[in-house]
Amino acid sequence: MHSPSLTPASLRGGRALAALLAMMITSKRTHMDYFVRRTRTKRMQLPAEMPRAFLPP
Structure with a gap:
């Protein structure tokens, strides 16, 4: 999102976009392993897995 200046309307739009993307x-994280693989920094062992x-997302 690009805005020439920070206005209350652009901040609301940015927050709405961030909430939608999150x-x-x-919601895709429970269905696709791709997101899980990309967010992990190291391999997990079975007790941690x-x-x-x-756990809920």
Whole structure:
């Protein structure tokens, strides 16, 4: 999103866009391993993997 100046309307639009993108990524995370692989910094062991699989996004 690009705006020449920060106005209340542009801030609202930016927040709405950020919330929409966050919701899309979070909802896809349970269905696609691609997002999980890209966000991990190192390999997880099985004891850490099990609780993560059952926690809400």
